[in-house]
Amino acid sequence: MSNAQNPYLMIGLPKGSLEESTLALFAKAGYPIVKSSRSYKPSFDDSALDGRFVRAQEIARYVEHGFFDCGLTGYDWVVENNVDVVEVCDLVYSRASNVQSRWVICVPEASSVKTVADLQGKRIATELVETTRRFLAKHGVTAQVEFSWGATEVKVPDLADAIVDLTETGSSIKANKLRIVDTILSTNTKLIANKASWSNVHKRAKIEAIAMLLQAALNASALVGLKFNLPQKSLPEVSAQLPALRNPTISSLSNPDWIAVETIIDHKLVREIIPTLKTYKAEGIVEYPLNKVVY
Numbered sequence: 001m002s003n004a005q006n007p008y009l010m011i012g013l014p015k016g017s018l019e020e021s022t023l024a025l026f027a028k029a030g031y032p033i034v035k036s037s038r039s040y041k042p043s044f045d046d047s048a049l050d051g052r053f054v055r056a057q058e059i060a061r062y063v064e065h066g067f068f069d070c071g072l073t074g075y076d077w078v079v080e081n082n083v084d085v086v087e088v089c090d091l092v093y094s095r096a097s098n099v100q101s102r103w104v105i106c107v108p109e110a111s112s113v114k115t116v117a118d119l120q121g122k123r124i125a126t127e128l129v130e131t132t133r134r135f136l137a138k139h140g141v142t143a144q145v146e147f148s149w150g151a152t153e154v155k156v157p158d159l160a161d162a163i164v165d166l167t168e169t170g171s172s173i174k175a176n177k178l179r180i181v182d183t184i185l186s187t188n189t190k191l192i193a194n195k196a197s198w199s200n201v202h203k204r205a206k207i208e209a210i211a212m213l214l215q216a217a218l219n220a221s222a223l224v225g226l227k228f229n230l231p232q233k234s235l236p237e238v239s240a241q242l243p244a245l246r247n248p249t250i251s252s253l254s255n256p257d258w259i260a261v262e263t264i265i266d267h268k269l270v271r272e273i274i275p276t277l278k279t280y281k282a283e284g285i286v287e288y289p290l291n292k293v294v295y
Contacts, residue, residue: 009197009206011051012059012071013042018189019053021093022072028217028291031210048206057127060085060192069197070207076103076166076187080131086193089211093189093218099168103128103185106153106178107162116182119143119162125155126164128184135184153178216292223293224270227262228277228285235259238280244269264293 013033014022026033034043040053054062057080059073064083072091092098105124107113113122116139125148126132132145148155152163153176164184167173173180191211197203230238238261239245248263265273270287277285 008050009048009070009203010068011049011210012062012068012073013051013053014056014059014072014189015040015053016055018056018072018094025091025093025214025217028220029210029213030292031213063192063194066194066196068194069203070191070193070210072189072191074101074187075190076128076131076185078190078192079185079187080128082130084195086195086198088191088193088198088207089215091189091191091214091218093221094168098218098221100186100188101166101168102183103131103164103166103187104173104183105162105164105181106156106173107181108157109177109179111157111161111179113162113181116141119181122161123159124162124164125152125160127152128164128166131185132164212294213292216294219293219295220290222266222268223264223290224267225262225264225288225290226270226273226286227260227288228282229253229258230261230277230280230282232257232259234280234282235261238277238282242273242276244273264290 013019023033023035031049032045035041035053042051042053044050051068056073057077059068059071060078060081060083062068063071063085070088078085078087092100094101105116105119113119116136119136120141121143123144123146124132125146127148129145129147136143136145146160148163152165153172156163156178162181163178165173170180191207191214193207198207235250244265245261245263248261251260253260274285274287
């Protein structure tokens with residue numbers, strides 16, 4: 001039951017493109033969520049949590065208004081809705097990668113538009129209407145900015161002179177024979193909180209705990225654990241050649257000429273480090289995945 005010491009915390013979770021990656025992140029953080037395919041109401045194994053799945057574009061407003069105590073949404077929708085909320089932490093992940101995305105102004109490759117100033121009097125299609133208008137105003141440009149319900153790339157050049165669209169790698173822009181003129185905003189997922197909820201000591205503690213574990217799960221996604229046995233005499237050379245092994249955990253073995261080494265490294269380095277370790281006679285090399293890394 002909800003009470004003053006353990007109030008329900010209402011969480012806004014993004015429905016749509018971020019849904020599956022958000023469920024995976026919460027599970028890795030220790031908060032598995034059960035949800036049927038047609039339900040908008042998640043089920044938590046923590047009695048202090050409740051929530052709803054809604055479009056990421058709407059979560060910031062619901063957090064500001066207090067329906068949600070906190071929620072996960074893109075920084076772009078915090079800016080677009082011009083909401084007054086607490087930005088608790090960055091959670092850089094998406095459905096495809098763990099990199100920031102960008103809202104960019106694009107035009108057809110053959111367009112005469114080269115700079116933002118060239119958009120004067122043009123028609124622009126985007127889902128990020130207000131942010132685009134503010135960006136143009138800052139550059140002294142007046143243009144007709146229209147809301148796009150999707151498939152924005154196909155609207156140029158027949159329905160619009162330019163578009164403002166979201167991209168991670170730029171591959172879809174090139175595939176549609178478009179050219180980037182400028183970047184309006186860089187964005188990533190954020191955990192945000194209602195100001196009144198943040199002022200509640202119990203709710204804030206719960207939000208901060210969730211934030212720490214979500215960040216720890218993301219930290220772990222790029223890392224692996226590595227442990228191995230190494231001749232004692234090889235440690236200085238191994239440490240010098242493999243900077244990723246600075247400050248490893250070193251333990252003694254029954255054989256005084258050998259030590260056990262354990263460390264955490266970037267998963268991309270493993271394929272280079274393991275062969276090198278073998279040249280220094282390392283044995284019992286074990287690589288293992290990590291769920292959380294708390295800094």
